[in-house]
Amino acid sequence: xxxxxxxxxxxxxxYLFEKPETLQYPFETKEIADRYRGFHKNDWSKCTGCGNCAxxxxxxxxxxxxxxxxxxxxxxxxxxxxxxxxxxxxxFCGLCVDICPPASLSxxxxxxxxxxxxxxxxxxxxxxxxxxxxxxxxxxxxIFQASLSxxxxxxxxxxxxxxxxxxxxxxxxxxxxxxxKRVLSFMEQVLGFDTEQAKREAGRCLGxxxxxxxxPAHLKISDYIDAIYRxxxxxxxxxxxxxxxxxxxxxxxxxxHCEDACSLRIRGDSLAIRWLKRYAADxxxxxxxxxEIKPGESTGKKVSIIGAGPSGLSLAYFLRLQxxxxxxxxxxxxxxxxxxxxxxxxxxxxxxIDKDVNYIKSLGVDFQFNTxxxxxxxxxxxxxxxxxxxxxIGNTISFSTKVKNSENCCLALDFLKENKLGEYSKVDKEIVxxxxxxxxxxxAREAIRLQHIQFPDQKVITKTVSLEDxxxxxxxxxxxxxxxxxxxxFNPGWGPKExxxxxxxxxxxxxxxxxxxxxxxxxRFSPTFYEEKEKVLDCTMIIExxxxxxxxxxxxxxxxxxLKFTQRKKLHVDENGMTSIPKLFAGGDIVNINLDAVTAxxxxxxxxxxxNKWVYKT
Amino acid sequence: MRELELxxxxxxxxxxxxxxxTLKVEGDKIIKADANPGYLHRGFEKxxxxxxWMQNFPLVCRINVVEPDHMExxxxxxxxxxxxxxxxxxxxxxxxxxxEMARVNSHLFGLWAYSNMLGFDTVAHWAMYHRDLLxxxxxxxxxxxxxxxxxxxxxxxxxxxxxxxxxxVETLHKIGGKVPDYNQTFFENSLFRKRAEGIGIVNLDEAxxxxxVGHILKANGVKYDxxxxxxxxxxxxxxxxxxxxxxxxxYSRLLTIRDDMIESVHMIFKLIDKIPxxxxxxxxxxxxxxxxxxxxxxxxxxxxxxxxxxLYIVSDGGEKPYRVHFNTPSYNHGLTVLEKALEGENIADxxxxxxSLYVVAPEIDR
Numbered sequence: 001x002x003x004x005x006x007x008x009x010x011x012x013x014x015y016l017f018e019k020p021e022t023l024q025y026p027f028e029t030k031e032i033a034d035r036y037r038g039f040h041k042n043d044w045s046k047c048t049g050c051g052n053c054a055x056x057x058x059x060x061x062x063x064x065x066x067x068x069x070x071x072x073x074x075x076x077x078x079x080x081x082x083x084x085x086x087x088x089x090x091x092f093c094g095l096c097v098d099i100c101p102p103a104s105l106s107x108x109x110x111x112x113x114x115x116x117x118x119x120x121x122x123x124x125x126x127x128x129x130x131x132x133x134x135x136x137x138x139x140x141x142x143i144f145q146a147s148l149s150x151x152x153x154x155x156x157x158x159x160x161x162x163x164x165x166x167x168x169x170x171x172x173x174x175x176x177x178x179x180x181k182r183v184l185s186f187m188e189q190v191l192g193f194d195t196e197q198a199k200r201e202a203g204r205c206l207g208x209x210x211x212x213x214x215x216p217a218h219l220k221i222s223d224y225i226d227a228i229y230r231x232x233x234x235x236x237x238x239x240x241x242x243x244x245x246x247x248x249x250x251x252x253x254x255x256x257h258c259e260d261a262c263s264l265r266i267r268g269d270s271l272a273i274r275w276l277k278r279y280a281a282d283x284x285x286x287x288x289x290x291x292e293i294k295p296g297e298s299t300g301k302k303v304s305i306i307g308a309g310p311s312g313l314s315l316a317y318f319l320r321l322q323x324x325x326x327x328x329x330x331x332x333x334x335x336x337x338x339x340x341x342x343x344x345x346x347x348x349x350x351x352x353i354d355k356d357v358n359y360i361k362s363l364g365v366d367f368q369f370n371t372x373x374x375x376x377x378x379x380x381x382x383x384x385x386x387x388x389x390x391x392x393i394g395n396t397i398s399f400s401t402k403v404k405n406s407e408n409c410c411l412a413l414d415f416l417k418e419n420k421l422g423e424y425s426k427v428d429k430e431i432v433x434x435x436x437x438x439x440x441x442x443x444a445r446e447a448i449r450l451q452h453i454q455f456p457d458q459k460v461i462t463k464t465v466s467l468e469d470x471x472x473x474x475x476x477x478x479x480x481x482x483x484x485x486x487x488x489x490f491n492p493g494w495g496p497k498e499x500x501x502x503x504x505x506x507x508x509x510x511x512x513x514x515x516x517x518x519x520x521x522x523x524r525f526s527p528t529f530y531e532e533k534e535k536v537l538d539c540t541m542i543i544e545x546x547x548x549x550x551x552x553x554x555x556x557x558x559x560x561x562x563l564k565f566t567q568r569k570k571l572h573v574d575e576n577g578m579t580s581i582p583k584l585f586a587g588g589d590i591v592n593i594n595l596d597a598v599t600a601x602x603x604x605x606x607x608x609x610x611x612n613k614w615v616y617k618t
Numbered sequence: 619m620r621e622l623e624l625x626x627x628x629x630x631x632x633x634x635x636x637x638x639x640t641l642k643v644e645g646d647k648i649i650k651a652d653a654n655p656g657y658l659h660r661g662f663e664k665x666x667x668x669x670x671w672m673q674n675f676p677l678v679c680r681i682n683v684v685e686p687d688h689m690e691x692x693x694x695x696x697x698x699x700x701x702x703x704x705x706x707x708x709x710x711x712x713x714x715x716x717x718e719m720a721r722v723n724s725h726l727f728g729l730w731a732y733s734n735m736l737g738f739d740t741v742a743h744w745a746m747y748h749r750d751l752l753x754x755x756x757x758x759x760x761x762x763x764x765x766x767x768x769x770x771x772x773x774x775x776x777x778x779x780x781x782x783x784x785x786x787v788e789t790l791h792k793i794g795g796k797v798p799d800y801n802q803t804f805f806e807n808s809l810f811r812k813r814a815e816g817i818g819i820v821n822l823d824e825a826x827x828x829x830x831v832g833h834i835l836k837a838n839g840v841k842y843d844x845x846x847x848x849x850x851x852x853x854x855x856x857x858x859x860x861x862x863x864x865x866x867x868x869y870s871r872l873l874t875i876r877d878d879m880i881e882s883v884h885m886i887f888k889l890i891d892k893i894p895x896x897x898x899x900x901x902x903x904x905x906x907x908x909x910x911x912x913x914x915x916x917x918x919x920x921x922x923x924x925x926x927x928x929l930y931i932v933s934d935g936g937e938k939p940y941r942v943h944f945n946t947p948s949y950n951h952g953l954t955v956l957e958k959a960l961e962g963e964n965i966a967d968x969x970x971x972x973x974s975l976y977v978v979a980p981e982i983d984r
Contacts, residue, residue, distance in 0.1 A: 035761035058673035093676030
């Protein structure tokens, strides 16, 4: 050790004459990094209140608080709750940001809060658009006042990024038959998940339960999805059966209101809830043997159900579990009602329907098929011999356009019924389907299959024509997409005016006029046309699929006169599902405006409770 | 001469944290030292049993205040081994760069602690300032300054922000440029050498017997480093040396820490050059609410700035770990090695020796 080593350290004195590196805080501040994890900010216009942030928080610092000024919109998957952060617990890890499905929650660069009141450390974050008092413009912001109630605008830090989310935005691809192959036959288009795919898809569920509020029948979706994830399809099916006794049917054709509310849909694909339900139902080969659900002890009460559609089947199941004696009448040779006729075999094969129906039958429900009430058995006989009667008859008569020569056209329901229950209908090479709803899609897609079967390797054309333009087509997007893939030609925004016949009285074409508007200012259906814009769609066969209505002709005159209807021409029922006639309950398409199976099940659940109360009251 | 019992507690300036030693002294000489941990027991290992696999990763860094990053790494390594998750190539490089940044960060903190305790305030301020420069880079990369919560099971949480490597290189050059100043003022300073040389000798036999790792072995000339023995992440794709000394005393230990820091800086430069330009930075892990890991157990180890860090982790097939146990270097260094090293030394050197052993109290208790 030399003297040098003693003296050298003093060379550090040179730093006395350099500019200090210390910042004169708070007059000099440091630029805060763009990813800084400071206080939360929440965009309420995006937030759905799903509560995933609260669930993932390792410190339970987040609590979902009901906000009185907000309105819950279950069908859109929006709750009236918003997260509240307790900064006494928060560790600023940002897991809440990375899990947030709508990307509403983010962290900012604000981090100051000094207060004597510890209550101020719990805080419901909003953003600058909602709360201009808290979020100051750069000019109004002062670091001396900085706190949870004095923050800077546009001061974003750690933000959501789809590339780094903790959830899986992409859906497991459902194996399907290719369009060019599937148009050649009525084979089932969707092949269904295998176990590995189902588990992977079920694993995407975040368990926020927004779907359960959106589902008309309020199935315990997150529970049965979780059972599938755990590879317990039997357990899953048992949970489904608590609220929905037709899983094989609903697993194929449900209108899936749940998927429209799924929080994953906002930045990715919604969970394939319908396909997972189908998976659970398909996994169990014999419902009766494996589910071990027993009917209740006999109560001696008799309930008759007219119509074995989704609502009738569900009601029969619920009431049978209560122990009532249930008899179901239907004019068709099997169960399913509109579901048996409507959805084509490539979407819903008969064996899937019969699987559900046979199970309900095995519980002791008495089905009287091929029995048309009012013809084979008078309604009054049923009414007088039962403790309660339920009508779930659905819409069974197709509307016609009533344009000139329309009597030469086929009607949608007749066409579909014949195809599915009888022999394949005879079709021509050029078909026009009038209508833009789901039934029209079914008709068109069945028609093109029949054409391919009956005219193999020949040029065949199926067109649809509808009043509504592309953006207003009532059919589901999925249906339209698949129809396009199969080669169906669309003519949206054209209204049929006349069916042109040739000299022998055969159909030659359809004269259409361009639609100006479909609805009037008050939103009522009242189409207007450009009279000068015309076109003729060449065809030799026309099928009308523009809507259906119910057939009440089985009711005796005096009873029919007593029935009350709503403004939208639906049957009026009270909160117990009972019509204006005592002991007569109703549900399904004649009551609700959704016109789908799961809403029919919801109606049946209401009626089941109503009937249960009613039969003990009398 | 009369024996006295002296309590060297957490409030002492030379103490490494919430930790204390009971000293039996005769005059100025220490006869026996008893380490008393327990002031910092926060029950992390138990807490982790109550949190899901994903929720644990923001928690685990808090075990070690000085160097949270290797805690994140070891937890992630344990989970990856149990769940059989492979980290993507780019993710591996990002992790290694991040961990080397952490090593420099931790060594600068250690340098502050040592120089501050010995009264070399100028050096202490420099070390803290340079650490702060590096914390700015951490803030840009991760959003946090102390607890970075960045290295997650499967990879890292975010890719490098734009222009990050350039800034990082600049910062490291700035810190590296100061090394001659540090040498002059501290490492070669005769006053410091007089305080540190020949003090707190832990020779190789004792070190091995007491399970010492890291710089205590390196100060005995042993190149024991998990990055070489069981290379993880990108360490097998980069050349680096393990600095050693032969003095076995406090001074040698501190020199290995300094050289280790310089080696880390060089390694970051090499890693930045080799980093794959494209690719994922993490492997997608299952939905955090449903993530279960097959039953099993694993032991993983990595080289933290204080030596070999191990983790024993058991899964019973559930959503949470069944048992977690950390094998931290400070546990051996702060309890067994420290007691031995203090025997026969002066009271004035207690802090000196303790910090030269690089003991981090929160690691002992957990």
